[in-house]
Structure formats: C-alpha cells, structure tokens
Amino acid sequence: MKLKTKIHVFSSLVMLIILVLTMVGIYFLYEKMAYDTEYNQLLSESTELVTSISQTSKVNDPATILRAYIPPRGAIRAVDNNGKSLVTVQSTEGIEDYHPNIDGHKRYSVEKYEGIPVLSMSMPAIWVDGSVVHIQMLQSMKDVSRNLELLRLVLLGVTIIATIPIVLSSMTLGRIVTKPIHRLIATMQESQKSGTFEKINVENEGRDEMAEMSRTFNEMMCQLEQNFRKQEHFVSNASHELKTPLTVVESYARLLKRRGFDNKEVANEAVQAILSESIRMNEMIQQMLELAKNKEQSPLSIESVDIYKVLEDTLHQMHQAYGREFNLLGKGPVISKTDEQKIKQLFFIFLENARHYSEREINVSIAKEGSQLVVRIQDFGQGIAQENIPHLFDRFYRVSEDRNRKTGGTGLGLAIAHELAERLAINITVLSTLGEGTTIVLRFENSNEGER
Numbered sequence: 001m002k003l004k005t006k007i008h009v010f011s012s013l014v015m016l017i018i019l020v021l022t023m024v025g026i027y028f029l030y031e032k033m034a035y036d037t038e039y040n041q042l043l044s045e046s047t048e049l050v051t052s053i054s055q056t057s058k059v060n061d062p063a064t065i066l067r068a069y070i071p072p073r074g075a076i077r078a079v080d081n082n083g084k085s086l087v088t089v090q091s092t093e094g095i096e097d098y099h100p101n102i103d104g105h106k107r108y109s110v111e112k113y114e115g116i117p118v119l120s121m122s123m124p125a126i127w128v129d130g131s132v133v134h135i136q137m138l139q140s141m142k143d144v145s146r147n148l149e150l151l152r153l154v155l156l157g158v159t160i161i162a163t164i165p166i167v168l169s170s171m172t173l174g175r176i177v178t179k180p181i182h183r184l185i186a187t188m189q190e191s192q193k194s195g196t197f198e199k200i201n202v203e204n205e206g207r208d209e210m211a212e213m214s215r216t217f218n219e220m221m222c223q224l225e226q227n228f229r230k231q232e233h234f235v236s237n238a239s240h241e242l243k244t245p246l247t248v249v250e251s252y253a254r255l256l257k258r259r260g261f262d263n264k265e266v267a268n269e270a271v272q273a274i275l276s277e278s279i280r281m282n283e284m285i286q287q288m289l290e291l292a293k294n295k296e297q298s299p300l301s302i303e304s305v306d307i308y309k310v311l312e313d314t315l316h317q318m319h320q321a322y323g324r325e326f327n328l329l330g331k332g333p334v335i336s337k338t339d340e341q342k343i344k345q346l347f348f349i350f351l352e353n354a355r356h357y358s359e360r361e362i363n364v365s366i367a368k369e370g371s372q373l374v375v376r377i378q379d380f381g382q383g384i385a386q387e388n389i390p391h392l393f394d395r396f397y398r399v400s401e402d403r404n405r406k407t408g409g410t411g412l413g414l415a416i417a418h419e420l421a422e423r424l425a426i427n428i429t430v431l432s433t434l435g436e437g438t439t440i441v442l443r444f445e446n447s448n449e450g451e452r
Contacts, residue, residue: 003181004174011170019162023155030151034144038119039108042137045069049076050125050135062128063087073140078125078133086133092140100138110141117141180210184217197225248277300339300423307373307444308332308366310340314347315364318355325361326351334366336373336444342420347377349417350440354379358437373444380437389430393418 001009049069053062066076066089075090075098090096098113100120108121119139127133183200191198199218252270308330315326354362358381365376384392393414421428425445432438 004178007174007177008170011173012167015166019159023159027155031148038139042121042139046123046137050123054126063089071139075138077136080133095138117145180214197221249274302337302339304335305338305340306333307336308334310344311364314344318351324355327361327363330366338424342424346417346420349413350377353413357381375442377440383434383436383438384432385434
C-alpha cells in the first residue's frame, strides 16, 4: 500500500470514528436529558399526589385524587405491599395493563410496551386506610421516542454529509504530504540515471518539515557532489604522484639492466635514484593512510600537556637529526588540555616543512595572548605568494611545479596538519612575505590552562 493511500485511509478512518463517537455521544446525552426532564416532572406531580392522599379521609374516593394528577398519555396505580393493584387510573387506553419492573435502586426505569418506551417510577405513600402503599407513575415516551428517532436521522445525515469533506481533505492531505516525497524520488531516480547530482526546486520561505526535508536533501547533494569532486581530484593527483616515482624506478631499472653491471657510476646513479623514489613513494603512501585514518575520527586522548616541554623535546630531536638551528622562545611550563601524540605530530609536520624550504635558523615562540595559547613557527626561506596561501592545505597542492620535487615533498603533509588541527581545535594562520620567509601561527582554541 502506497504512503498516500495509507494517509488517506488512516486519516479518514480516524476522523469517521471521532465523528461517529461524537454523534453517538450527542444522541445518548439528549436521550438521558429527555428522560430526566420527564422524570423530574413526574416526581413533582407524584410528590403533590402523595401529600394529597395522606390528607384524604376514608369517605373520599381516592381515584378522584389520582385522576387530578394523572399525566398525559400515562397512568397512576396504587399497589399494596403484596403487589396487588388497589386503584388504577389512566389517560391512554391499554397502558393500565402494563406492569413495569421497577428497580428500587434506580430513580426510574424505561421499558418498551407495545413498541413504545414507557417511563415508570414508584413512591411510597400512606393510603386512605392508613396502610403503606406504592404509587406507580407511568408516562408514555411516545413524543420523546419520536424526537429521538428524528435526532437519529439528523445525526445520520450529518455523519454522511460530513464524510464527504473528510474523505476529500484526507485525499488532499495525502497529496500534500507525498508530493515532495514524489519529487524527491524522481530527483534521485534522475540522478541515478544521469549520474549527476540533481537538486529539488524548493521555496525558500517554506518552514514546514517537507520544505526542510527538501533543503536538507539539496544540501546533502551539494556535499556529495563536493566530496565526489574532491575524490576525483584526489584519485587523479594520487595516481599522477605515484606514477611519477614508478616511472623513474622503471627507467632506472631498465638503465641498470642495460648498462649498470658494466658501469659502476651508472649503477650507483640508478640504485640511488631507485632508492630515493622508493622512499618518497613509501612516504606518500604512509601519508595517504594517515589522512584516511584521521578521517575515521579515532578517539583523542585528552590530558593536561606541557606544550613548552613538547616543543622543547621536538626541537631537540630535529636538531639531532638534521644538525639545523632551532630556537625556542618563551617560558614554560605552559599547560593545555590536548592529545600529546597528535600535537607532537602537528609540530613535526610544520617544522619539517620549515626545514625543507629554508636554509637559516628556525624560530619557535610560545606565549599567552589573552585567553589563547599561541605558538609561532618562523622560517627565513623564500616565502609564499599571497594567492597561494589559501590552497596550502589542499592535498597535492604545489606552489610551483618543481618545489616539492626538489625538496622531496609529497604535497600531503600540510593536508594532514590541517586535519589534525581541526580535531585538536587549533586555528592555523599563515603569514608570509616573498623573499623574507613564512610564519605559521597556531592558536589553541580550547586552551583553558595557562602558565604555571
């Protein structure tokens, strides 16, 4: 069963049930009110009758008193304790033969006699001879029955007439609810057939859930398209970057096969080139895996870390490995809550990048600026043009065609650094001037512990 049919059937059924229950409630409420009104009238007359009977002498005819209070289309009967009828008067023929079953626990009872409902009640009284009798008041409910029958017809007619707008409104509701869903399905089918990222036309002023669903779908399609383009770009760049070292390895391997065993210089050159390109290709693969691992959002190990001590250890290791001058400016300890391994990896990437593109010393400073912890990594290399800075953290991006080739870079290090910084809530700013050098500014957004 389609969703539109389900909405139509369910909403119609619920509304009809509510309508029928309402009509039934109205009917029984009116019926009770009508019977209560008749009962109250009989009760008033029977009370006066009992008072009159108690004041009647033996010589007076009690039937005369009863006739004075007889209800229209009704009867009055005096019954002794044995159930024997003493006196009966009536205003309607035949009703005197009706003997009701009056429940002493109820105010009145309504039973049908010859197809017509009759309301009956009983009240004790002192009879003319001093004995206790029961005065039964009987009232034909023919008029009430006629009114109830008319009410039933009216309510039935109202129910039937009301069913039409209920059915039409439920059909309209089904169309309103399912229309954007049909558009969504059609758009997805079109996207599936064409291989494109189709979007739904949606009114911006819409504030209901259907409009929100359409806008969310369009946003999702935009993200999918962006991710697809990024994936295409990534695969294209990765295949190109991996193809280059493989081509070099293959070329030198062929050269080594042809002449390398006879010429030691050629053999050394070929082995060195193969080793260099293999190392660069291995580094690139490792960095690709690192990027993929970062995307998996492995849990961070957040703890209080002395950032000054981490920088001090990192710079010492860099100095030992490369014999370069790394200067740490500032005072410690500087405590911040972060992941020690991830922050150390981030520092290594930026320091390695600074080492590649500068020959002079590298200065690293750490300080508190307001509520933020700020780390600056400054090199004195050739610098970066302003138009290139926004793309530095794109995967495989190169400022110049031969820059990464000369330095052995893969174009993935800064992309990994950007991923790490986002996870650690660190804001990165790049300040650079051509011919003077570059400064990387790291601002710790969640630094809530300062110097100690």
